[in-house]
Amino acid sequence: MITLDLSNAHLNEKISDYQSEISKVHGYLHERNYKGSDFLGWVNWPKDYDKEEFKRILEFKKELDGKYDTVLVCGIGGSYLGARAALEMINGLYPDNGVEVIFVGNTFSNTYISQVLNHIRNKEVVLNVISKSGTTTETSLAFRVFKQFMEEKYGSEAKNRIIATTDKARGTLKALSDKEGYKTFVIPDDIGGRYSVSTPVGLIPMVLAGVDIEAVMKGSLDAMNELNTDDLNKNPAYQYAVARRILNKQGKRSEMFVTYHLQLTMIAEWWKQLFGESEGKDGLGVLPTSACFSTDLHSLGQFVQDGDKVLYETILNVENMPLDFDFPADEENLDGMNYLAGKKVSWVNKQAMLGTLSAHADDGNVPNIMINLKDNSAYAFGYMIYFFFIACGATCYMLDINPFNQPGVEVYKKKMFKLLGKE
Numbered sequence: 112m113i114t115l116d117l118s119n120a121h122l123n124e125k126i127s128d129y130q131s132e133i134s135k136v137h138g139y140l141h142e143r144n145y146k147g148s149d150f151l152g153w154v155n156w157p158k159d160y161d162k163e164e165f166k167r168i169l170e171f172k173k174e175l176d177g178k179y180d181t182v183l184v185c186g187i188g189g190s191y192l193g194a195r196a197a198l199e200m201i202n203g204l205y206p207d208n209g210v211e212v213i214f215v216g217n218t219f220s221n222t223y224i225s226q227v228l229n230h231i232r233n234k235e236v237v238l239n240v241i242s243k244s245g246t247t248t249e250t251s252l253a254f255r256v257f258k259q260f261m262e263e264k265y266g267s268e269a270k271n272r273i274i275a276t277t278d279k280a281r282g283t284l285k286a287l288s289d290k291e292g293y294k295t296f297v298i299p300d301d302i303g304g305r306y307s308v309s310t311p312v313g314l315i316p317m318v319l320a321g322v323d324i325e326a327v328m329k330g331s332l333d334a335m336n337e338l339n340t341d342d343l344n345k346n347p348a349y350q351y352a353v354a355r356r357i358l359n360k361q362g363k364r365s366e367m368f369v370t371y372h373l374q375l376t377m378i379a380e381w382w383k384q385l386f387g388e389s390e391g392k393d394g395l396g397v398l399p400t401s402a403c404f405s406t407d408l409h410s411l412g413q414f415v416q417d418g419d420k421v422l423y424e425t426i427l428n429v430e431n432m433p434l435d436f437d438f439p440a441d442e443e444n445l446d447g448m449n450y451l452a453g454k455k456v457s458w459v460n461k462q463a464m465l466g467t468l469s470a471h472a473d474d475g476n477v478p479n480i481m482i483n484l485k486d487n488s489a490y491a492f493g494y495m496i497y498f499f500f501i502a503c504g505a506t507c508y509m510l511d512i513n514p515f516n517q518p519g520v521e522v523y524k525k526k527m528f529k530l531l532g533k534e
């Protein structure tokens with residue numbers, strides 16, 4: 112499902128030289144005996160996930176069928192990005208399945224929240240609030256607003272249209288949900304936000320938007336089985352982690368995650384959070400950035416080609432994307448585009464990728480890692496997220512960093528709470 116091409120990565124060390132280091136971090140991940148090990152629940156989750164809860168999710172979706180055309184998903188960070196990344200990758204940006212998914216709770220933008228309120232006034236809405244802690248301010252603020260909207264619109268029926276995904280016992284959101292009679296789904300104790308997309312955190316928005324969540328879990332399970340080896344020759348996730356490490360040691364301080372389809376932009380956002388929040392600690396880490404080509408070749412492309420050689424690129428090459436078409440011929444050819452007539456637009460996109468790869472890697476001396484993923488299916492999504500989890504865990508442990516906390520995030524909260532007058 113995933114292969115790695117390092118032929119343009121300009122590595123000045125051999126991947127295989129890291130075998131013993133990888134064997135050590137493989138042990139940390141699988142024997143759960145190192146930093147942050149309380150949050151390693153995701154490692155076996157594709158096999159150990161709560162099957163009863165999964166069934167409840169499918170049944171609940173059936174109950175709601177035909178009753179909604181709009182899903183409001185209220186959450187931030189790990190309680191937001193994975194679901195959005197999945198939906199956009201799998202369903203595309205304008206799916207015609209009759210369901211619009213709108214993400215809220217991820218911003219204090221007054222204008223955004225107001226516009227969403229206006230936009231959904233005449234829609235049939237279900238609201239999924241997602242917060243492990245149950246106290247995240249962006250999410251709580253939006254939830255109060257949209258909860259009141261639901262109560263005004265649906266009266267006592269509102270409680271049947273509000274779903275909470277949160278801690279199984281603790282936190283304000285759990286207490287509030289029990290009191291109001293909402294259906295609740297559990298975020299496991301030992302899985303942190305950015306590793307939680309294949310838990311109810313991501314599965315509920317996915318299933319409500321028509322994604323085959325059984326395929327997502329199957330993809331993750333196959334990845335779990337195939338990537339459960341410390342043999343660097345056989346494990347592309349560890350190869351990727353080692354390539355990142357080598358490039359960082361070569362002085363590359365930023366990784367640009369590159370996609371060639373606009374519907375993969377949120378995958379890049381999800382990836383940025385995964386690596387940024389996991390690795391960016393103790394003055395260490397590679398700054399995760401992203402670009403969608405060829406769109407951003409007309410903005411960031413100049414810097415990549417000719418600017419400071421601070422970065423390397425990692426291309427997520429999704430080999431088969433649906434909805435292809437032939438570029439039409441035109442008798443008059445006034446635009447001079449007939450040289451592409453009859454060619455698939457996917458072929459054009461691919462040539463853009465190959466040309467850019469050569470321009471950046473050969474002429475611009477920018478190392479390029481290529482991750483090849485078969486397609487954008489629910490199965491491929493499930494496989495890919497597990498691949499990145501393993502790569503990220505290994506990267507952090509190689510740097511002796513706890514991948515599962517985010518102490519730096521608390522600093523802005525403290526300053527903000529002081530200004531907001533929160534006790």
Ligand code: PA5
Pocket residue numbers: 187188189190241242243244245246247250303304305306388517
């Ligand atoms: O990865 C993480 O742990 C964070 O990004 C959290 O997901 C984010 O801060 C939201 O937290 P919560 O789910 O508690 O509202």
